[in-house]
Amino acid sequence: MTSLWPRIEPLLAGVEKPARYIGMERGSQVPVHRPGSVSWLLVYPDTYEIGLPNQGLQILYEILNERDDAVAERSYAPWLDLAAALREHAVPLFSVDTHRAASDFDIVAFNLSAELVYTNLLECLDLAGIPIRSEQRSETDPLVVAGGHSTFNPEPMADFVDAFVIGDGEEPVGEMTECVRTWQGGGRPGGRVGLLRALASVPGVYVPSMYSVEFDGPVLRSVTPRYSDVPAVVDKRTVADLADWPYPKQQLVPLIEVVHDRLNVELFRGCTRGCRFCQAGMITRPVRERPTEQVRNMVANGLRRTGYDEVALTSLSSADFSGIDNLVSDLVNDQIGCGNVGVSLPSLRVDAFTVGIASEIQKVRRTGLTFAPEGGSWRLRQVINKLITEEDLYSAVEGAYSQGWRRVKLYFLVGLPTEMDEDTLGIAELARNVVKVGKQYTKQASCTVSVGGFVPKAHTPFQWFGQNGTEELHRKINMLRDDLRKTAATVRWHDPKATFAEGIASRGDRRIGAVIERVWRAGGTFQEWSEHFQLGRWLDAMAAEGLDPDWFVTRHRTEDEVLPWDHIAAGLHRDFLWQDWQASLQAHGLPDCRWTPCYDCGVCTDYALEHVVASSVPPAGGSQGTGQDLTLGGAVPVMLSPTRVPT
Amino acid sequence: MRVHFTEFGKVRFISHRDAARAFERAFRIEQLPLAFTLGFSPRPKVSFGLALSVGHESDAEYLDFELAEEIPLEPLAAALSAALPEGIDVPAVVALADRAPALQEAVSAVEWNIELTVDDEVTGTPMITPEIVEHRVEALMAAPTLVLERVRKGRTASEDIRPAFRRMTVLGPTEGGILVGVELATRPMSVRPAELVAALGSEFREGRVRRTRQWIERGSERLDPLAADPRIALEARAS
Ligand code: SF4
Numbered sequence: 001m002t003s004l005w006p007r008i009e010p011l012l013a014g015v016e017k018p019a020r021y022i023g024m025e026r027g028s029q030v031p032v033h034r035p036g037s038v039s040w041l042l043v044y045p046d047t048y049e050i051g052l053p054n055q056g057l058q059i060l061y062e063i064l065n066e067r068d069d070a071v072a073e074r075s076y077a078p079w080l081d082l083a084a085a086l087r088e089h090a091v092p093l094f095s096v097d098t099h100r101a102a103s104d105f106d107i108v109a110f111n112l113s114a115e116l117v118y119t120n121l122l123e124c125l126d127l128a129g130i131p132i133r134s135e136q137r138s139e140t141d142p143l144v145v146a147g148g149h150s151t152f153n154p155e156p157m158a159d160f161v162d163a164f165v166i167g168d169g170e171e172p173v174g175e176m177t178e179c180v181r182t183w184q185g186g187g188r189p190g191g192r193v194g195l196l197r198a199l200a201s202v203p204g205v206y207v208p209s210m211y212s213v214e215f216d217g218p219v220l221r222s223v224t225p226r227y228s229d230v231p232a233v234v235d236k237r238t239v240a241d242l243a244d245w246p247y248p249k250q251q252l253v254p255l256i257e258v259v260h261d262r263l264n265v266e267l268f269r270g271c272t273r274g275c276r277f278c279q280a281g282m283i284t285r286p287v288r289e290r291p292t293e294q295v296r297n298m299v300a301n302g303l304r305r306t307g308y309d310e311v312a313l314t315s316l317s318s319a320d321f322s323g324i325d326n327l328v329s330d331l332v333n334d335q336i337g338c339g340n341v342g343v344s345l346p347s348l349r350v351d352a353f354t355v356g357i358a359s360e361i362q363k364v365r366r367t368g369l370t371f372a373p374e375g376g377s378w379r380l381r382q383v384i385n386k387l388i389t390e391e392d393l394y395s396a397v398e399g400a401y402s403q404g405w406r407r408v409k410l411y412f413l414v415g416l417p418t419e420m421d422e423d424t425l426g427i428a429e430l431a432r433n434v435v436k437v438g439k440q441y442t443k444q445a446s447c448t449v450s451v452g453g454f455v456p457k458a459h460t461p462f463q464w465f466g467q468n469g470t471e472e473l474h475r476k477i478n479m480l481r482d483d484l485r486k487t488a489a490t491v492r493w494h495d496p497k498a499t500f501a502e503g504i505a506s507r508g509d510r511r512i513g514a515v516i517e518r519v520w521r522a523g524g525t526f527q528e529w530s531e532h533f534q535l536g537r538w539l540d541a542m543a544a545e546g547l548d549p550d551w552f553v554t555r556h557r558t559e560d561e562v563l564p565w566d567h568i569a570a571g572l573h574r575d576f577l578w579q580d581w582q583a584s585l586q587a588h589g590l591p592d593c594r595w596t597p598c599y600d601c602g603v604c605t606d607y608a609l610e611h612v613v614a615s616s617v618p619p620a621g622g623s624q625g626t627g628q629d630l631t632l633g634g635a636v637p638v639m640l641s642p643t644r645v646p647t
Numbered sequence: 648m649r650v651h652f653t654e655f656g657k658v659r660f661i662s663h664r665d666a667a668r669a670f671e672r673a674f675r676i677e678q679l680p681l682a683f684t685l686g687f688s689p690r691p692k693v694s695f696g697l698a699l700s701v702g703h704e705s706d707a708e709y710l711d712f713e714l715a716e717e718i719p720l721e722p723l724a725a726a727l728s729a730a731l732p733e734g735i736d737v738p739a740v741v742a743l744a745d746r747a748p749a750l751q752e753a754v755s756a757v758e759w760n761i762e763l764t765v766d767d768e769v770t771g772t773p774m775i776t777p778e779i780v781e782h783r784v785e786a787l788m789a790a791p792t793l794v795l796e797r798v799r800k801g802r803t804a805s806e807d808i809r810p811a812f813r814r815m816t817v818l819g820p821t822e823g824g825i826l827v828g829v830e831l832a833t834r835p836m837s838v839r840p841a842e843l844v845a846a847l848g849s850e851f852r853e854g855r856v857r858r859t860r861q862w863i864e865r866g867s868e869r870l871d872p873l874a875a876d877p878r879i880a881l882e883a884r885a886s
Contacts, residue, residue, distance in 0.1 A: 012660055012702075018701065018702065019660040019661045022657040022658070022661075024734070253672065255661045257664075303675075305676070306672065307672030307673060307674075307676040339675075
């Protein structure tokens with residue numbers, strides 16, 4: 001039996017938003033599974049509304065379906081109501097494209113973009129009838145694969161995932177397809193272990209069962225390959241030139257409303273602003289811009305094909321794209337011939353230049369304006385290398401209020417390294433001043449202050465830092481709320497308890513797998529949904545495994561400590577990261593190597609890559625207003641620490 | 648312009664709002680020169696008829712839109728069908744007279760084919776025959792009133808829904824139940840198929856539900872929405 005639809009259909013009458021499970025989006029495919037073709041089920045382990053727009057998944061879906069030797073379908077985590085109905089009626093997890101059982105696929109591949117979805121991966125496997133632990137799977141079970149940013153520390157999920165893909169997936173999915181096809185065609189030499197061993201030789205693929213992990217008491221001693229043909233360190237994969245990968249060509253248009261419900265076109269990958277808390281920036285270096293002409297074509301074709309009237313130009317910092325101002329003004333003024341389109345630029349920098357772009361955009365559609373200074377004082381922003389002065393912020397918000405915005409949103413992190421109460425109160429000070437600036441233009445001026453607790457991530461200079469505990473984060477958030485009471489600033493915050501659980505998984509080692517399994521068995525799915533999250537489940541699971549949560553979360557790591565992800569390489573030299581960590585403690589900034597000389601973090605030099613940037617001069621406002629002259633040999637008022645800082 | 652469209656199969660699980668958004672995208676894909684409202688945030692002049700609930704199919708859905716300039720009508724139905732999701736089709740588009748009454752106000756009666764099924768878990772054995780349903784239908788149509796507690800705008804009130812039932816006939820058995828054909832008035836209040844199913848008997852469940860007609864009634868005339876206010880006829884009458 002191939003299609004489960006006749007068994008799924010009656011269940012849909014009783015669930016919320018049944019259209020989550022019907023597929024049929026414009027751009028979706030109905031692949032024909034042929035003998036000899038390797039079938040992939042690409043799963044986003046969260047709701048359809050969150051998972052469908054994921055560009056990484058859509059890109060791989062197209063690339064695989066274009067191959068003669070592969071087919072790809074999609075699936076998303078069923079919401080609790082359908083999960084219960086599937087179990088009650090013994091219907092397995094299915095693909096939304098042809099409603100085929102997940103266990104009928106050769107490969108079930110998950111996108112892991114955040115730690116709190118980890119338990120949903122277990123839930124999906126269990127619903128699929130696939131044993132959740134790698135060691136329990138037999139030769140006939142699908143291969144379980146995971147990719148996405150969170151896999152840069154794969155260890156917490158190492159018990160459940162057969163093979164991780166580290167870095168850009170465009171190339172390795174093809175190589176893995178060939179590897180599986182060869183193994184299947186050759187009579188499955190060596191059984192499942194034979195396949196895993198072969199996959200371990202594919203560059204960028206990490207097969208945890210091929211490594212032994214040793215502990216000395218609570219301390220991780222080593223992670224070493226079991227065989228000589230298994231690499232000691234797995235290097236990330238990087239697409240050298242985005243121009244070769246104009247995907248998605250047929251972006252999916254969902255039938256129901258989803259997040260980011262618009263055309264998305266990726267401007268560039270990578271970011272070298274060097275914000276020290278930002279894992280995405282660190283692990284995606286160097287910067288690779290898409291040629292402007294290709295961007296224009298993708299926007300024009302995409303709008304025509306999808307019928308969307310809004311396009312998001314995506315990247316980690318879209319205002320840094322060479323010629324962004326011309327591109328935006330051409331789109332807004334219909335120079336590409338697609339009528340009135342709304343343009344959105346996620347992650348704007350904090351400066352007057354970006355407000356200029358934003359006001360151009362709002363000719364078509366007024367959208368919210370969010371700035372992310374991240375730290376409450378200049379000193380702290382030097383620590384995190386987010387070099388925004390107060391003047392930058394005030395002139396940016398002045399620009400915004402003067403051009404008709406009434407509310408701006410400011411995003412901050414609390415619990416950053418070296419943070420003191422005056423830094424936290426600095427957030428309140430900034431917010432009050434922002435409102436004051438706004439009141440000059442409109443009586444209704446207000447601002448929203450969003451506060452998130454900082455979770456240190458692998459492969460960043462802050463990977464050694466001990467995260468703030470829940471009480472400390474609560475104290476800081478309450479201090480901020482008290483200070484902003486009765487003002488036009490509204491404070492919103494992320495639950496410090498969820499931040500703590502994220503901390504367990506973020507820098508955990510292989511022992512955390514058992515904890516994740518216990519949380520899942522206790523019913524802890526959809527952990528990023530506050531109504532389903534309970535820290536108690538995580539703490540109980542840690543206790544049951546005899547693990548000390550603080551050892552994993554709030555403890556500072558030392559320079560000589562073996563980190564659980566030391567055998568995974570993002571290209572950043574450990575020396576560079578340590579040096580940048582020490583520089584941060586001294587509040588020393590570091591410039592953007594896209595426009596200034598390379599300081600050899602390791603990525604380009606080790607992987608023979610280079611920045612692909614159309615303009616060799618930084619965009620206007622590109623210094624983030626520090627007055628830093630970013631031309632070669634220019635004066636750099638920000639203190640640099642290219643050599644090791646004495647500690 | 649008035650569009651007649653149908654909705655069948657998997658796509659019946661989308662909401663009325665989702666269908667509206669699918670049409671807006673289809674209009675853009677086909678680059679129709681829609682007329683826009685004036686004002687700060689111009690909206691295309693598109694208005695939808697009665698809502699179709701999630702899960703229900705239909706032979707007879709309608710929407711109106713205005714064009715800013717004349718375009719050939721002929722290829723429009725096929726073009727829209729192609730640009731819409733699979734399962735939503737457009738059999739016809741007609742030009743409307745200026746100031747034709749809006750669909751929401753004009754439509755006064757709808758017909759449904761409703762499948763009644765029985766939940767085996769409730770009765771143990773699924774006992775449902777055309778005769779049983781025939782009896783219930785007769786009893787219901789013979790009753791002078793049928794008062795229900797209904798929630799309207801957040802307040803519970805007792806309402807007599809009997810006046811809405813115009814006609815009800817048992818059409819015969821289906822694979823999983825019994826099909827009933829119903830005509831319901833939409834004023835002064837409209838009745839949902841689920842309420843009708845419950846009124847026929849608490850053991851019945853709603854199976855496949857399909858709207859088969861919508862009617863615009865004027866005096867003794869009973870008109871298909873496509874035929875109610877055609878531009879040509881009105882122009883012909885005026886001249
Ligand atoms: S190797 Fe040099 S140029 Fe490349 S990302 Fe690192 S610092 Fe920048």
